[in-house]
Amino acid sequence: MALSDYKGVYVFAQQTDNKVDGIALELLGKGKALAADLGTEVVAMLLGYEIGDQADVLAEYGADKVVLVDHPYLKDYMTEPYTQAISAIIRELKPEIVLFGATAIGRDLAPCVAATVHTGLTADCTKLDIGDFPMNPIPGKETLHNQLLMTRPAFGGNTIATIAIPDFRPQMATVRPGVMQKIAPIADAKANVLNFDAHLEKNDRYVEILDVVKKVSDYVDIQDAKILISGGRGMQNKENYEKYLRPLANLLGGQVSSSRAGVDGFGIPKELQVGQTGKTVRPKLYMACGISGAIQHLAGMEESDLIIAINKDETAPIFDVADYGIVGDLFQIIPPLTQMVEQELAKKKEV
């Protein structure tokens, strides 16, 4: 079969406790754009048990079709049945591109699928485009059109590389959560569902789940926040996050987040960490307070719409990505700023 016979952009619609995760909707948003470039459709692969009611959610966020595999083995995520099911879909329906979230599930599932169907896989992509390979013509070498060009950071964010999979299909990638944009939901969209029988059979690679232990979290996901007031080493301790950053975040309807220094040094919860080993965020406003801006931190926040940084050290690397960098003492600046914002908002209310 010719490589050009592979059609469609497929995304893995990750779900937790029978509810589709945000990353699935982000992948649909990007998948739709790629499908438009290729003149093809975007298809969601929905796996689970008694999960059918989630198909319409995927349609609302742009899925032209939903391939549904509903099976008791797929109730909780397990590597082998999920690998079998996705591999069966790929073999039968022959997609051109398959995208997964770079999550604790996707980073396990995608490599197993790529190894099973024998194709390439690019991890943790931050940018996906359709274009030529090689990107610039090389004499004596055929230029292939309509290739998936996958861009990703490597070496802890020191470099970026663009990868192609010219000779195998599907072209597969995992995509970092928080990087791609979901579309505005299409109200009352109804899914075009294909029920797919993956012929799942237990084998030696099946494992037994003895227990599922959920972490109870008191925090709103910082990836959903429109405004983040973020602290780093310069905050000096955990209490100062509450005293200085929390009130400003509350006024602006935002959340408090942290660099790794705050997590490792002051006991700020890991789920509030922004950066390469934490979360990637792209809020409307990212205010970095006392964050020096290690390269691993920048990798997690530099796509924010507006970056304001406050730091005592005028040479801090955070200023290299900040739209507005204020050299000064955050403990002197934030209290009057909080007061001014409060007055400003009160004034607006009166009007």
Next chain:
Amino acid sequence: MKIVVCIKQVPDTAGGVKFNPDGTLDRSAMLAIMNPDDKAGLEAALRLKDQYGAEVTVVTMGLPKADAILREAMAMGADKAVLVTDRVLGGADTWATSQTLAGALRGLEYDLVITGRQAIDGDTAQVGPQLSVHLGLPLVSYTQNLKIEDGYVIAERLFDDRHHVLKVKMPCLLTALSELNEPRYMTPGGIFDAFQKEVTVWGRKDLVDTLDSDLGKVGSPTQIAKASDKVRKGAGTQHVAEDGREGAAYILEKLKEKFII
């Protein structure tokens, strides 16, 4: 019990990064260390050895100088070491790397295979899972708190918001996180012994049931289209605050300008 731990020599990312003209890494130009997640995997194996008794073999694919991390592993307590090195294996992506390691492991005995979750140079976290597929082994990614009971591994598998307690029949493959444990130091006696012991060196011909078309650069489905230093969006305006109030007023003005408030 026999445990094989796959380890990788990686450039210390703190020391900067260099490329060959074709866009692949110039590993020879960078300082090299044992990958942190792999070291945690080795430590997990050594703890099982302490607890239950085991023979621990470390395997690496790399340049001849990767001998250094095998010696380090033996100085920590590994019993045997295998270096897989051959010119034809160079330029491998995760498919070709996992095929190479699978070919090497088919020539070894094991009840348990441990790899690190990911290497700090590529950050892909793909080789461990792909190796499990090639060898037909059950996989537990992101492992913590493991123990062994009657031929089964009982382990916690971490997810973003929960963990699963899994029961897995051996032989199986686990991937370890550097947060899993605090790796032990080499002992002086261990260092001495490590340099007396022999490192087995294997080439292409020693890989079992492996196709040439699955190895090295030619066997890699992914190809680099472009590699470069990261280009940052560039600094905006820097403003030195005269005092707290002045700095605050400056920020307030920007928040209004950008319609944040």
